[in-house]
């Protein structure tokens with residue numbers, strides 16, 4: 641029997657006028673896999689996330705979620721189908737409490753699991769405080785809670801460790817690894833923090849100038865001379 645994939649992207653392409661930001665990008669993620677999507681600034685990582693979630697106009701390519709072709713779906717339809725995204729910039733309504741925000745997201749996702757999510761993200765003790773009133777690290781966990789509330793099949797994470805301390809980043813990384821295992825969650829992770837990437841990713845896809853430069857196991861990617869030249873430098877070689 642042929643292998644089934646939880647997320648399959650084929651020929652993803654996006655042009656802005658005459659500029660091709662993403663060119664014929666393809667990859668496949670197995671169920672429960674954490675895939676790192678890395679590359680230098682402007683490589684096309686956020687554009688790739690946009691095309692996967694149906695954001696913006698004229699995306700080209702095919703996106704399959706758990707075998708279903710969702711290329712024609714709207715952003716909302718993709719989310720309901722099980723493709724969720726957490727954003728690079730914190731996504732919070734500052735005047736609402738954390739519990740109210742998570743409940744709002746749960747209602748939108750037609751789910752009733754806000755308490756489960758608050759507990760999972762260790763937010764129960766601070767759930768009745770306004771989101772603007774908690775630390776930056778806690779706010780990032782609220783972002784993650786909002787993305788997880790619909791119990792997605794696939795979670796797209798855009799720089800979840802941005803602005804966190806090293807300890808907070810590694811704690812987040814361990815938490816994500818454990819979540820992926822316990823919930824059979826498939827994750828596509830865009831992250832500049834290579835400590836986080838190498839700590840939890842099963843495989844990496846490297847983008848360069850809108851194209852896939854290479855894909856492989858973290859150790860293979862780390863020692864690939866083209867990747868070192870284009871992105872990693874000598875730090876992680």
Ligand SMILES: Nc1ncnc2c1ncn2[C@@H]1O[C@H](COP(=O)(O)OP(=O)(O)OP(=O)(O)O)[C@@H](O)[C@H]1O
Pocket residue numbers: 656659661679680681682683684685686687688
């Ligand atoms: N709306 C837009 N109009 C024109 N060009 C754009 C637009 N959005 C992105 N681009 C360009 O597309 C390319 C890819 O950008 P993208 O944001 O996807 O890169 P990235 O890898 O996510 O970068 P970063 O790590 O800095 O977030 C860049 O050259 C960027 O300037």
